[in-house]
Amino acid sequence: MTTFVFRNQTVEAFLGDSGMTFSGYGDISRIPGDVDRYIWFYQVPVNADSAQLAQEVTAYSDQLDLVLSAADPSKPFIIFSLVNLFPLRLTGDEVAVADAVSAFNDHAMRLSRERAGVKWVDFGEFTSRYDAETLVNWKYYLMSQTLLNPRLARDFQAWWQRIEDEMALKRKKCLVLDLDNTLWGGVLGEDGVDGISLGGDYPGKAYYMWQKALSQLSSTGVILAVCSKNNEADVQEAWDKNPSMVLKREHFSALRINWNDKATNLRELAAELNIGLDSMVFVDDNPAERELVKQMLPEVTVPDFPDKPYQLMPFFKQLVDRYFRIYAVTDEDRAKTAQYQANAMRRAEQSRFVDFEDYLYSLDISLDVIPADEHNLPRIAQMTQKTNQFNLTTRRYTEADVNGFLKSGWHIFCVNVSDRFGDSGITGTMFLHPVDDVTLDIDTLLASCRVLGKGIEEAFFKTVLNLMRLDGYRRVTACYLPTAKNGQTADFFDRMGMTCVTVDDDGTRRYEMSLDSVYEIKNCYNIRVL
Amino acid sequence: MNLEDRILEIMREVFGIDDVTTEVSQKNCDCWDSLRHLTLASELEEALDIELEPEEIAEMTDFARVVEMVKSKL
Numbered sequence: 001m002t003t004f005v006f007r008n009q010t011v012e013a014f015l016g017d018s019g020m021t022f023s024g025y026g027d028i029s030r031i032p033g034d035v036d037r038y039i040w041f042y043q044v045p046v047n048a049d050s051a052q053l054a055q056e057v058t059a060y061s062d063q064l065d066l067v068l069s070a071a072d073p074s075k076p077f078i079i080f081s082l083v084n085l086f087p088l089r090l091t092g093d094e095v096a097v098a099d100a101v102s103a104f105n106d107h108a109m110r111l112s113r114e115r116a117g118v119k120w121v122d123f124g125e126f127t128s129r130y131d132a133e134t135l136v137n138w139k140y141y142l143m144s145q146t147l148l149n150p151r152l153a154r155d156f157q158a159w160w161q162r163i164e165d166e167m168a169l170k171r172k173k174c175l176v177l178d179l180d181n182t183l184w185g186g187v188l189g190e191d192g193v194d195g196i197s198l199g200g201d202y203p204g205k206a207y208y209m210w211q212k213a214l215s216q217l218s219s220t221g222v223i224l225a226v227c228s229k230n231n232e233a234d235v236q237e238a239w240d241k242n243p244s245m246v247l248k249r250e251h252f253s254a255l256r257i258n259w260n261d262k263a264t265n266l267r268e269l270a271a272e273l274n275i276g277l278d279s280m281v282f283v284d285d286n287p288a289e290r291e292l293v294k295q296m297l298p299e300v301t302v303p304d305f306p307d308k309p310y311q312l313m314p315f316f317k318q319l320v321d322r323y324f325r326i327y328a329v330t331d332e333d334r335a336k337t338a339q340y341q342a343n344a345m346r347r348a349e350q351s352r353f354v355d356f357e358d359y360l361y362s363l364d365i366s367l368d369v370i371p372a373d374e375h376n377l378p379r380i381a382q383m384t385q386k387t388n389q390f391n392l393t394t395r396r397y398t399e400a401d402v403n404g405f406l407k408s409g410w411h412i413f414c415v416n417v418s419d420r421f422g423d424s425g426i427t428g429t430m431f432l433h434p435v436d437d438v439t440l441d442i443d444t445l446l447a448s449c450r451v452l453g454k455g456i457e458e459a460f461f462k463t464v465l466n467l468m469r470l471d472g473y474r475r476v477t478a479c480y481l482p483t484a485k486n487g488q489t490a491d492f493f494d495r496m497g498m499t500c501v502t503v504d505d506d507g508t509r510r511y512e513m514s515l516d517s518v519y520e521i522k523n524c525y526n527i528r529v530l
Numbered sequence: 531m532n533l534e535d536r537i538l539e540i541m542r543e544v545f546g547i548d549d550v551t552t553e554v555s556q557k558n559c560d561c562w563d564s565l566r567h568l569t570l571a572s573e574l575e576e577a578l579d580i581e582l583e584p585e586e587i588a589e590m591t592d593f594a595r596v597v598e599m600v601k602s603k604l
Contacts, residue, residue, distance in 0.1 A: 013568075144564075
């Protein structure tokens with residue numbers, strides 16, 4: 001991966017030089033197009049004239065806007081927040097520089113929300129670990145234009161690696177929580193609904209804050225689930241009647257409140273939520289339960305639980321930092337909790353219909369088939385990174401990759417799925433790569449596990465190929481590349497009427513088909529092509 | 531490990547190459563650029579618990595001079 005760095009100081013020692021190209025100090029005249037991503041890493045210069053410095057810092061926002069307006073919008077653009085490493089205030093009420101710094105940071109954060117591909121990195125999270133003397137090394141600053149102490153380079157690289165991992169979406173999906181002595185103090189079955197410790201003075205206050213933080217986490221798209229040895233009726237009563245209860249039934253996408261062993265319960269939760277065990281983090285105060293899960297289900301992440309309730313907030317921060325934080329919350333993420341719940345309702349509905357087609361009709365499913373554009377491109381790339389189960393080739397792409405494909409003439413579509421229980425958002429994508437005037441190769445076909453089981457992937461696939469037929473294509477090739485997780489798609493192309501031409505030793509199956517006739521699609525879907 | 535070997539080890543790490551000998555100098559080693567020169571100085575200060583002045587850092591242009599400078603600080 002190649003990166004172009006806009007900077008106003010020497011940052012090579014921190015970002016490293018492999019694949020990095022650096023701008024001149026404060027130089028925004030050159031915005032190269034032939035890189036994979038951009039980084040904006042400015043630091044506040046040293047200037048005893050604070051009015052002048054404030055002006056200089058204020059101008060960074062305009063410079064950033066200018067760069068963004070010229071940079072390729074399909075490529076990631078990472079903005080480091082500004083930190084004043086050497087705040088010099090000659091009078092006590094001098095705030096101009098601090099104001100300018102926070103104005104820039106607000107601006108950058110807003111850009112990251114409004115513009116696809118822009119990510120905001122909190123550099124202050126790194127610098128706040130050190131005291132002022134450690135942060136700045138004047139000797140090296142004056143020799144080399146880097147205010148940040150070069151001795152922090154190794155720490156910086158470790159921190160930056162973590163941030164990059166987070167940006168690459170290597171995160172967990174689901175937090176499974178115990179109840180007694182985990183979400184509240186005490187044991188519900190013994191202490192009763194009003195006897196548990198939640199809200200009010202310490203320690204109840206600590207549990208209340210922790211629940212509130214968890215509810216915020218769920219609103220960013222992290223799925224919460226309960227795995228507790230309790231009587232479900234007691235828990236329901238606590239949810240209904242304890243006035244300090246922040247996390248209630250509706251915050252949890254799935255529950256296992258029973259006396260079965262927790263490994264079995266976790267396995268069931270994973271199946272019900274349609275996620276892998278390796279996407280789960282299990283939080284329980286009881287070391288014996290944690291040990292059991294670690295032994296039986298090594299894929300599940302099991303952090304140690306704090307001994308004291310006053311350690312819950314730092315524990316929460318650690319959970320977020322390590323497992324859940326992402327850099328751009330998409331609308332799909334936010335709506336995910338609701339979607340997982342709606343899925344559970346749909347499953348309940350399923351039992352009431354005589355045949356499956358009946359059931360599909362009753363769902364009132366709408367599919368919007370949408371060509372890739374700048375708005376859905378981040379989501380399309382994100383899906384190629386995250387989707388494992390219904391994914392025929394499991395090729396991982398960045399936004400830049402996808403944009404490159406579009407430019408070289410590929411046909412890329414995504415599908416937005418909704419039904420009477422809610423909008424699942426963009427949940428599938430298909431990449432078709434023209435081999436010649438009449439032949440297309442299916443490079444990628446995937447659908448999120450949230451919409452599986454309703455024939456949606458099939459309807460999407462057929463709709464796209466019908467469209468391609470109208471475009472004049474007459475032949476399609478495809479392949480299935482097996483992975484540990486995509487076994488359920490091994491016969492998908494066979495089911496779609498394609499002919500398997502070769503099967504390799506590793507299980508790779510290659511297909512072809514002529515596009516002579518129009519695919520028939522079940523009419524239980526309302527399909528729109530946008 | 532004697533001091534010379536220790537310095538060679540630090541140089542290998544800073545320059546990112548295995549092939550660093552006692553003959554190395556800023557002139558004959560492309561990896562020893564101005565940026566890595568400062569990293570080298572900073573690593574030596576940290577590893578050997580010494581303090582180098584900017585003027586001294588500027589003089590450390592080959593292996594022999596680095597060793598000489600470091601020895602004068604110990």
